[in-house]
Amino acid sequence: MQVVGVIASGIAHEVKNPLAIILQGAEFLDKKIYAKDTNINTAIASIKEAVERADRIIKGLLDFSSVSKPDMHKEDINSLIDKCVFLLKHEFDKRHIKVVRNFNNVPSVFIDKNKIEQVFVNIFMNAAYAMDKTGGELTITTRVLKLDEPDARYPDKEMFPSQADTVLLAEITDTGGGIPKDIMERIFEPFFTTNRSRGGAGLGLAIVKNIIDMHKGMIYISNVDRKGAKVRIYFRMHQ
Ligand SMILES: Nc1ncnc2c1ncn2[C@@H]1O[C@H](COP(=O)(O)OP(=O)(O)O)[C@@H](O)[C@H]1O
Ligand SMILES: [Mg+2]
Numbered sequence: 179m180q181v182v183g184v185i186a187s188g189i190a191h192e193v194k195n196p197l198a199i200i201l202q203g204a205e206f207l208d209k210k211i212y213a214k215d216t217n218i219n220t221a222i223a224s225i226k227e228a229v230e231r232a233d234r235i236i237k238g239l240l241d242f243s244s245v246s247k248p249d250m251h252k253e254d255i256n257s258l259i260d261k262c263v264f265l266l267k268h269e270f271d272k273r274h275i276k277v278v279r280n281f282n283n284v285p286s287v288f289i290d291k292n293k294i295e296q297v298f299v300n301i302f303m304n305a306a307y308a309m310d311k312t313g314g315e316l317t318i319t320t321r322v323l324k325l326d327e328p329d330a331r332y333p334d335k336e337m338f339p340s341q342a343d344t345v346l347l348a349e350i351t352d353t354g355g356g357i358p359k360d361i362m363e364r365i366f367e368p369f370f371t372t373n374r375s376r377g378g379a380g381l382g383l384a385i386v387k388n389i390i391d392m393h394k395g396m397i398y399i400s401n402v403d404r405k406g407a408k409v410r411i412y413f414r415m416h417q
Contacts, residue, residue, distance in 0.1 A: 308354025
Protein backbone atom coordinates (compact mmCIF):
# COMPACT_ATOMS: atom_id res chain seq x y z
CA MET A 179 0.00 0.00 0.00
CA GLN A 180 1.22 3.51 -0.75
CA VAL A 181 2.08 5.87 2.12
CA VAL A 182 -0.98 7.95 1.38
CA GLY A 183 -3.10 4.81 1.73
CA VAL A 184 -1.56 4.01 5.11
CA ILE A 185 -2.22 7.54 6.32
CA ALA A 186 -5.77 7.56 4.95
CA SER A 187 -6.71 4.32 6.62
CA GLY A 188 -5.01 5.40 9.87
CA ILE A 189 -7.03 8.60 9.96
CA ALA A 190 -10.20 6.77 9.01
CA HIS A 191 -9.84 4.29 11.87
CA GLU A 192 -8.97 7.02 14.39
CA VAL A 193 -11.90 9.22 13.40
CA LYS A 194 -14.52 6.47 13.28
CA ASN A 195 -14.89 6.07 17.04
CA PRO A 196 -15.23 9.73 18.00
CA LEU A 197 -17.79 10.07 15.20
CA ALA A 198 -19.79 7.16 16.57
CA ILE A 199 -19.77 8.81 20.01
CA ILE A 200 -20.97 12.13 18.61
CA LEU A 201 -23.75 10.39 16.72
CA GLN A 202 -24.87 8.42 19.77
CA GLY A 203 -24.86 11.62 21.83
CA ALA A 204 -26.95 13.47 19.28
CA GLU A 205 -29.42 10.59 19.11
CA PHE A 206 -29.65 10.50 22.90
CA LEU A 207 -30.36 14.24 23.08
CA ASP A 208 -32.89 13.91 20.30
CA LYS A 209 -34.85 11.40 22.36
CA LYS A 210 -34.50 13.17 25.72
CA ILE A 211 -35.11 16.75 24.80
CA TYR A 212 -38.67 17.87 24.29
CA ALA A 213 -37.71 21.28 23.11
CA LYS A 214 -40.12 24.15 22.86
CA ASP A 215 -37.48 25.96 20.91
CA THR A 216 -37.44 24.28 17.48
CA ASN A 217 -33.94 25.64 16.92
CA ILE A 218 -32.69 23.01 19.32
CA ASN A 219 -34.16 20.19 17.23
CA THR A 220 -32.78 21.78 14.09
CA ALA A 221 -29.35 21.95 15.69
CA ILE A 222 -29.46 18.30 16.72
CA ALA A 223 -30.67 17.26 13.28
CA SER A 224 -27.81 19.08 11.61
CA ILE A 225 -25.28 17.50 13.96
CA LYS A 226 -26.61 14.09 12.98
CA GLU A 227 -26.54 14.96 9.31
CA ALA A 228 -22.96 16.25 9.51
CA VAL A 229 -21.77 13.16 11.36
CA GLU A 230 -23.44 10.87 8.85
CA ARG A 231 -21.74 12.74 6.03
CA ALA A 232 -18.36 12.48 7.75
CA ASP A 233 -19.02 8.80 8.30
CA ARG A 234 -19.71 8.25 4.60
CA ILE A 235 -16.44 9.96 3.73
CA ILE A 236 -14.55 7.84 6.24
CA LYS A 237 -16.13 4.66 4.85
CA GLY A 238 -15.12 5.78 1.37
CA LEU A 239 -11.56 6.42 2.54
CA LEU A 240 -11.38 2.97 4.07
CA ASP A 241 -12.63 1.43 0.83
CA PHE A 242 -10.19 3.51 -1.14
CA SER A 243 -7.18 2.49 0.90
CA SER A 244 -8.44 -1.02 1.46
CA VAL A 245 -5.56 -3.44 1.82
CA SER A 246 -7.74 -6.47 1.39
CA LYS A 247 -6.53 -8.55 -1.50
CA PRO A 248 -9.15 -9.18 -4.16
CA ASP A 249 -10.98 -12.46 -3.70
CA MET A 250 -11.19 -13.67 -7.28
CA HIS A 251 -13.65 -16.17 -8.66
CA LYS A 252 -15.26 -16.88 -12.01
CA GLU A 253 -18.42 -14.81 -12.19
CA ASP A 254 -21.15 -14.00 -14.65
CA ILE A 255 -21.06 -10.25 -15.25
CA ASN A 256 -24.64 -10.08 -16.55
CA SER A 257 -26.17 -11.41 -13.36
CA LEU A 258 -23.84 -9.29 -11.24
CA ILE A 259 -25.01 -6.19 -13.11
CA ASP A 260 -28.63 -7.29 -12.72
CA LYS A 261 -28.14 -7.48 -8.99
CA CYS A 262 -26.72 -3.95 -8.88
CA VAL A 263 -29.64 -2.64 -10.94
CA PHE A 264 -32.02 -4.33 -8.55
CA LEU A 265 -30.24 -2.79 -5.53
CA LEU A 266 -30.70 0.67 -7.03
CA LYS A 267 -34.22 0.20 -8.37
CA HIS A 268 -35.60 2.71 -5.92
CA GLU A 269 -33.02 5.34 -6.90
CA PHE A 270 -33.83 4.86 -10.59
CA ASP A 271 -37.61 4.94 -10.09
CA LYS A 272 -37.39 8.05 -7.95
CA ARG A 273 -35.60 9.85 -10.77
CA HIS A 274 -37.70 8.42 -13.61
CA ILE A 275 -34.75 6.60 -15.07
CA LYS A 276 -35.41 3.79 -17.50
CA VAL A 277 -32.83 1.05 -17.48
CA VAL A 278 -32.12 -0.61 -20.82
CA ARG A 279 -30.26 -3.90 -20.67
CA ASN A 280 -28.35 -4.78 -23.76
CA PHE A 281 -26.75 -7.98 -22.52
CA ASN A 282 -25.02 -10.44 -24.78
CA ASN A 283 -23.82 -13.91 -24.14
CA VAL A 284 -20.41 -13.34 -22.57
CA PRO A 285 -17.98 -15.74 -20.93
CA SER A 286 -17.50 -15.61 -17.16
CA VAL A 287 -14.60 -13.53 -15.92
CA PHE A 288 -12.25 -13.80 -12.98
CA ILE A 289 -13.22 -11.02 -10.57
CA ASP A 290 -13.82 -10.06 -6.95
CA LYS A 291 -17.61 -9.97 -6.91
CA ASN A 292 -18.03 -7.51 -4.03
CA LYS A 293 -15.51 -5.09 -5.42
CA ILE A 294 -16.95 -5.15 -8.93
CA GLU A 295 -20.44 -4.65 -7.51
CA GLN A 296 -19.07 -1.54 -5.85
CA VAL A 297 -17.78 -0.41 -9.25
CA PHE A 298 -21.17 -0.72 -10.94
CA VAL A 299 -23.10 0.80 -8.04
CA ASN A 300 -20.80 3.84 -8.06
CA ILE A 301 -21.11 4.28 -11.82
CA PHE A 302 -24.89 3.81 -11.78
CA MET A 303 -25.24 6.34 -8.96
CA ASN A 304 -23.14 8.87 -10.87
CA ALA A 305 -25.39 8.39 -13.89
CA ALA A 306 -28.47 8.68 -11.70
CA TYR A 307 -27.22 11.98 -10.23
CA ALA A 308 -26.46 13.27 -13.71
CA MET A 309 -30.05 12.55 -14.76
CA ASP A 310 -31.57 13.77 -11.52
CA LYS A 311 -33.70 16.61 -12.79
CA THR A 312 -34.87 15.34 -16.12
CA GLY A 313 -35.09 11.60 -15.81
CA GLY A 314 -33.54 9.65 -18.63
CA GLU A 315 -32.17 6.40 -19.88
CA LEU A 316 -29.38 4.24 -18.52
CA THR A 317 -28.16 1.74 -21.09
CA ILE A 318 -25.94 -1.14 -20.07
CA THR A 319 -24.25 -3.18 -22.75
CA THR A 320 -22.09 -6.23 -22.26
CA ARG A 321 -20.27 -7.86 -25.13
CA VAL A 322 -17.01 -9.30 -26.27
CA LEU A 323 -14.91 -6.54 -27.78
CA LYS A 324 -12.14 -7.08 -30.28
CA LEU A 325 -9.23 -4.88 -29.36
CA ASP A 326 -8.66 -4.00 -33.00
CA GLU A 327 -12.16 -2.54 -33.41
CA PRO A 328 -11.83 1.07 -34.58
CA ASP A 329 -13.25 2.61 -31.40
CA ALA A 330 -11.63 0.18 -28.98
CA ARG A 331 -9.10 2.71 -27.64
CA TYR A 332 -6.32 0.51 -26.54
CA PRO A 333 -3.25 2.55 -25.72
CA ASP A 334 -1.70 0.29 -23.11
CA LYS A 335 -0.97 -2.79 -25.17
CA GLU A 336 1.12 -4.32 -22.42
CA MET A 337 -1.89 -4.21 -20.09
CA PHE A 338 -3.27 -7.35 -21.65
CA PRO A 339 -1.45 -10.59 -22.35
CA SER A 340 -0.20 -10.72 -25.89
CA GLN A 341 -2.44 -13.61 -26.90
CA ALA A 342 -5.50 -11.66 -25.78
CA ASP A 343 -7.12 -9.87 -28.67
CA THR A 344 -10.53 -9.68 -27.04
CA VAL A 345 -11.87 -8.36 -23.75
CA LEU A 346 -15.23 -8.35 -22.07
CA LEU A 347 -16.69 -4.88 -22.44
CA ALA A 348 -19.25 -3.45 -20.04
CA GLU A 349 -20.52 -0.12 -21.31
CA ILE A 350 -22.78 2.19 -19.35
CA THR A 351 -24.27 5.23 -21.03
CA ASP A 352 -26.61 7.81 -19.55
CA THR A 353 -28.60 10.70 -20.94
CA GLY A 354 -27.55 13.25 -18.32
CA GLY A 355 -25.60 16.41 -18.95
CA GLY A 356 -22.31 14.68 -19.69
CA ILE A 357 -18.96 15.71 -18.24
CA PRO A 358 -17.77 19.25 -18.91
CA LYS A 359 -14.47 19.30 -20.84
CA ASP A 360 -12.63 21.30 -18.20
CA ILE A 361 -13.20 18.71 -15.47
CA MET A 362 -12.73 15.56 -17.56
CA GLU A 363 -9.10 15.23 -16.47
CA ARG A 364 -9.95 15.42 -12.80
CA ILE A 365 -12.89 13.05 -12.36
CA PHE A 366 -10.73 10.17 -11.08
CA GLU A 367 -8.99 12.36 -8.48
CA PRO A 368 -9.86 11.50 -4.88
CA PHE A 369 -12.12 14.21 -3.39
CA PHE A 370 -12.91 15.79 -6.74
CA THR A 371 -16.66 16.30 -6.94
CA THR A 372 -19.18 18.67 -8.45
CA ASN A 373 -21.84 17.17 -6.17
CA ARG A 374 -20.55 18.40 -2.82
CA SER A 375 -23.82 20.15 -2.04
CA ARG A 376 -25.64 16.86 -2.52
CA GLY A 377 -23.34 14.93 -0.22
CA GLY A 378 -20.82 13.73 -2.82
CA ALA A 379 -17.37 13.06 -1.39
CA GLY A 380 -15.60 12.66 -4.71
CA LEU A 381 -14.27 9.23 -3.83
CA GLY A 382 -16.51 7.16 -6.12
CA LEU A 383 -14.42 7.13 -9.29
CA ALA A 384 -11.15 7.03 -7.35
CA ILE A 385 -12.35 3.80 -5.74
CA VAL A 386 -13.64 2.50 -9.08
CA LYS A 387 -10.26 3.13 -10.73
CA ASN A 388 -8.46 1.42 -7.87
CA ILE A 389 -10.62 -1.67 -8.17
CA ILE A 390 -10.31 -1.86 -11.96
CA ASP A 391 -6.52 -1.54 -11.62
CA MET A 392 -6.56 -4.40 -9.10
CA HIS A 393 -8.25 -6.49 -11.80
CA LYS A 394 -5.76 -5.35 -14.44
CA GLY A 395 -8.66 -4.04 -16.44
CA MET A 396 -9.23 -0.63 -17.98
CA ILE A 397 -11.79 2.11 -17.66
CA TYR A 398 -12.52 4.98 -20.02
CA ILE A 399 -15.05 7.74 -19.53
CA SER A 400 -16.12 9.99 -22.36
CA ASN A 401 -19.14 11.92 -23.52
CA VAL A 402 -21.63 10.61 -26.03
CA ASP A 403 -22.19 12.81 -29.06
CA ARG A 404 -25.79 13.50 -28.39
CA LYS A 405 -25.98 13.87 -24.65
CA GLY A 406 -24.66 12.20 -21.52
CA ALA A 407 -21.65 10.20 -20.42
CA LYS A 408 -20.28 6.84 -21.49
CA VAL A 409 -18.28 4.58 -19.21
CA ARG A 410 -16.39 1.66 -20.70
CA ILE A 411 -14.86 -1.05 -18.59
CA TYR A 412 -12.62 -3.74 -20.09
CA PHE A 413 -12.33 -7.00 -18.21
CA ARG A 414 -9.68 -9.56 -19.01
CA MET A 415 -11.00 -12.79 -20.41
CA HIS A 416 -7.63 -14.51 -20.37
CA GLN A 417 -5.59 -14.81 -17.22
N1 LIG B 1 -22.30 9.97 -15.53
C1 LIG B 1 -21.80 11.18 -15.23
N2 LIG B 1 -22.32 12.29 -15.81
C2 LIG B 1 -21.82 13.52 -15.53
N3 LIG B 1 -20.80 13.74 -14.67
C3 LIG B 1 -20.25 12.69 -14.05
C4 LIG B 1 -20.71 11.35 -14.29
N4 LIG B 1 -19.96 10.51 -13.55
C5 LIG B 1 -19.08 11.28 -12.87
N5 LIG B 1 -19.25 12.58 -13.15
C6 LIG B 1 -18.45 13.71 -12.61
O1 LIG B 1 -17.33 13.19 -11.93
C7 LIG B 1 -17.28 13.69 -10.59
C8 LIG B 1 -16.60 12.68 -9.69
O2 LIG B 1 -17.39 11.50 -9.54
P1 LIG B 1 -17.19 10.60 -8.22
O3 LIG B 1 -15.74 10.32 -8.06
O4 LIG B 1 -18.12 9.43 -8.32
O5 LIG B 1 -17.62 11.56 -7.03
P2 LIG B 1 -19.06 12.04 -6.56
O6 LIG B 1 -20.09 11.10 -7.14
O7 LIG B 1 -18.99 11.96 -5.06
O8 LIG B 1 -19.21 13.45 -7.06
C9 LIG B 1 -18.73 13.99 -10.27
O9 LIG B 1 -18.84 14.93 -9.23
C10 LIG B 1 -19.23 14.53 -11.61
O10 LIG B 1 -18.85 15.88 -11.78
MG1 LIG C 1 -19.99 9.08 -7.35
